[in-house]
Amino acid sequence: MMIKKKETDVPVLLGRPSNNLKMGVVGLPNIGKSSLFNALTNSSVPAENYPFCTIDPSEARVLVPDDRLDWLCEIYKPIRTTPAHLTVLDIAGLVRGASQGAGLGNAFLANVGSVDAIYHLVRAFENENVTHVENTIDPLRDLDIIQEELRLKDEEMLERQLAELVKLAKFPDNKRPLGTMSRKEEVGVVEKVADFMAKGNDVRKGDWNAPEVQVINTLHLLTAKPMVYLCNMSEQDYCKGTNKWLPDIQEWAKANNALDTVIPLSVSFESKLASMEQDEAKAHLNSLGVTSQLPRVILAGYRALHLIHYFTCGQQEVRAWTVRDTAKAPQAAGVIHTDFERGFISADIMKLEDLRQLKSEAAVRSAGKYLQKGKDYKMEDGDIAHFKVNE
Ligand SMILES: Nc1ncnc2c1ncn2[C@@H]1O[C@H](COP(=O)(O)OP(=O)(O)OP(=O)(O)O)[C@@H](O)[C@H]1O
Numbered sequence: 461m462m463i464k465k466k467e468t469d470v471p472v473l474l475g476r477p478s479n480n481l482k483m484g485v486v487g488l489p490n491i492g493k494s495s496l497f498n499a500l501t502n503s504s505v506p507a508e509n510y511p512f513c514t515i516d517p518s519e520a521r522v523l524v525p526d527d528r529l530d531w532l533c534e535i536y537k538p539i540r541t542t543p544a545h546l547t548v549l550d551i552a553g554l555v556r557g558a559s560q561g562a563g564l565g566n567a568f569l570a571n572v573g574s575v576d577a578i579y580h581l582v583r584a585f586e587n588e589n590v591t592h593v594e595n596t597i598d599p600l601r602d603l604d605i606i607q608e609e610l611r612l613k614d615e616e617m618l619e620r621q622l623a624e625l626v627k628l629a630k631f632p633d634n635k636r637p638l639g640t641m642s643r644k645e646e647v648g649v650v651e652k653v654a655d656f657m658a659k660g661n662d663v664r665k666g667d668w669n670a671p672e673v674q675v676i677n678t679l680h681l682l683t684a685k686p687m688v689y690l691c692n693m694s695e696q697d698y699c700k701g702t703n704k705w706l707p708d709i710q711e712w713a714k715a716n717n718a719l720d721t722v723i724p725l726s727v728s729f730e731s732k733l734a735s736m737e738q739d740e741a742k743a744h745l746n747s748l749g750v751t752s753q754l755p756r757v758i759l760a761g762y763r764a765l766h767l768i769h770y771f772t773c774g775q776q777e778v779r780a781w782t783v784r785d786t787a788k789a790p791q792a793a794g795v796i797h798t799d800f801e802r803g804f805i806s807a808d809i810m811k812l813e814d815l816r817q818l819k820s821e822a823a824v825r826s827a828g829k830y831l832q833k834g835k836d837y838k839m840e841d842g843d844i845a846h847f848k849v850n851e
């Protein structure tokens with residue numbers, strides 16, 4: 461959710477204000493979360509056919525695919541290339557009752573609390589060799605279970621925080637910074653959120669104004685996190701392009717929060733591809749006439765986190781730097797080195813399209829299209845930047 465503040469036009473995003481954001485893979489036990497994580501990262505976390513094989517959450521950095529980076533490398537021929545990456549956490553399966561502590565629920569929910577957006581994986585494949593904790597295949601029921609556990613955890617947290625705030629609201633507010641809400645107003649917002657959630661809504665479904673979002677961000681709610689739904693189907697269904705549950709899953713997601721994405725994929729198919737050599741995988745995909753969904757999964761995660769990247773280009777290195785889509789030039793410079801934000805003087809910005817048309821950096825410069833931007837410049841995805849800083 462992105463909300464514009466009227467007075468300053470600075471968007472206020474639900475969630476943490478950081479560039480170092482993470483996706484977490486969440487779902488019931490034994491539905492393919494670790495297998496997906498492994499396929500995404502090619503790492504070797506155990507993925508066995510029994511529930512709770514992922515005891516410790518595992519974290520990995522996944523490369524964000526980008527043709528523009530490949531093209532820039534052809535132009536600059538750098539010694540080193542550093543792509544953008546997305547951090548993904550493999551979280552152990554949640555079960556019904558997790559918010560009350562079932563199945564190590566509270567520990568696993570704490571892991572959900574540490575990520576910024578969620579890949580919600582749901583099982584939409586039949587396979588009698590793969591045990592289902594609820595015994596039957598019913599993706600909508602499974603989606604409801606996870607959604608409900610996250611929401612119940614939020615309701616519990618809200619109750620606790622509200623009690624705390626009500627206590628504080630009895631004291632004078634004189635230490636609070638000017639321009640922020642009074643404690644009483646804050647209590648009002650938290651009560652409004654609690655009412656909204658008690659009706660069965662995730663908090664991100666609400667239409668909150670900027671000051672409300674600021675309060676919500678202090679509450680660290682699980683249902684504030686953007687979701688990308690991943691519908692895990694059989695290899696056969698994926699290759700045929702049909703799955704009997706998919707339309708209902710899409711409807712469910714839309715009704716829940718229209719902004720969330722649903723991506724159909726087959727984790728077992730992706731695992732198979734990930735274990736092949738690149739040429740072999742390409743030939744396999746060609747023979748079946750399908751593509752891998754992993755690039756789409758990664759990009760959807762990156763987008764859900766409101767991340768974009770800009771490039772720095774030279775003979776030493778062509779590199780993609782990740783920032784939030786609200787970042788201004790000094791914050792973007794701060795990603796390279798924290799001192800660069802403080803010492804920011806200006807940013808030379810070149811558009812990739814101009815480089816494509818004019819074919820060299822020198823030509824872009826002489827055409828006057830390598831533009832000097834000040835501290836208010838809002839970075840755009842794919843910008844090529846060179847910062848001037850006071851060191
Ligand atoms: N699309 C699919 N079709 C058939 N089998 C699948 C599919 N996706 C995953 N599996 C199988 O499901 C089983 C469980 O996978 P995995 O260990 O990745 O689950 P998990 O969700 O990480 O479980 P846990 O919650 O216990 O950590 C594995 O045997 C895996 O091969």
Ligand SMILES: [Mg+2]
Nearest residue numbers: 493494513514
């Ligand atoms: Mg696992």
